[in-house]
Amino acid sequence: MRRRRxxxxxEEDVVKMYMEGLPIKEIKRRLGLSxxxxxxxxxxxxxxxxxxxxxxxxxxxxxxxxxxxxYREGESxxxxxxxxxxxxxxxxxxxxxxx
Numbered sequence: 001m002r003r004r005r006x007x008x009x010x011e012e013d014v015v016k017m018y019m020e021g022l023p024i025k026e027i028k029r030r031l032g033l034s035x036x037x038x039x040x041x042x043x044x045x046x047x048x049x050x051x052x053x054x055x056x057x058x059x060x061x062x063x064x065x066x067x068x069x070x071y072r073e074g075e076s077x078x079x080x081x082x083x084x085x086x087x088x089x090x091x092x093x094x095x096x097x098x099x
Contacts, residue, residue, distance in 0.1 A: 014042045020060045021051075023085035059084075064094050071095040 010031050017027045024036055033039065043050065059067075067080055071091075081091045 011042050014039055015046055015048065018043055018048065018051075020063055021058055022063060023083075025085060026083055029083070059094075064098065067091060067094050 010033070013031055014027060014033075017030065018024075018039070022030075024039055027033070027039055028036065040050065063084070067084065070080060071077065077088050077091045077095065080086075080095075081088045084091070
């Protein structure tokens, strides 16, 4: 199987976003990447432990603020929940209760 080449210079961005707690799906979207495996390869090569799957993901204050900003700009709670891999009730909590 032929490996698709990803854009150069994206590795540091992948690590930064991964460490901030962004979901893999969101990292792929932001960087225009096609491969989940590429992200996990970069993380593994840097010696970073993979995150555990959790029903309650720990988000950085920066990510929470981004969710609040995008909501204020008109994005729906459903869309934000889907993009960040969160439940709609969690997004509601971030934008309504925690702000």
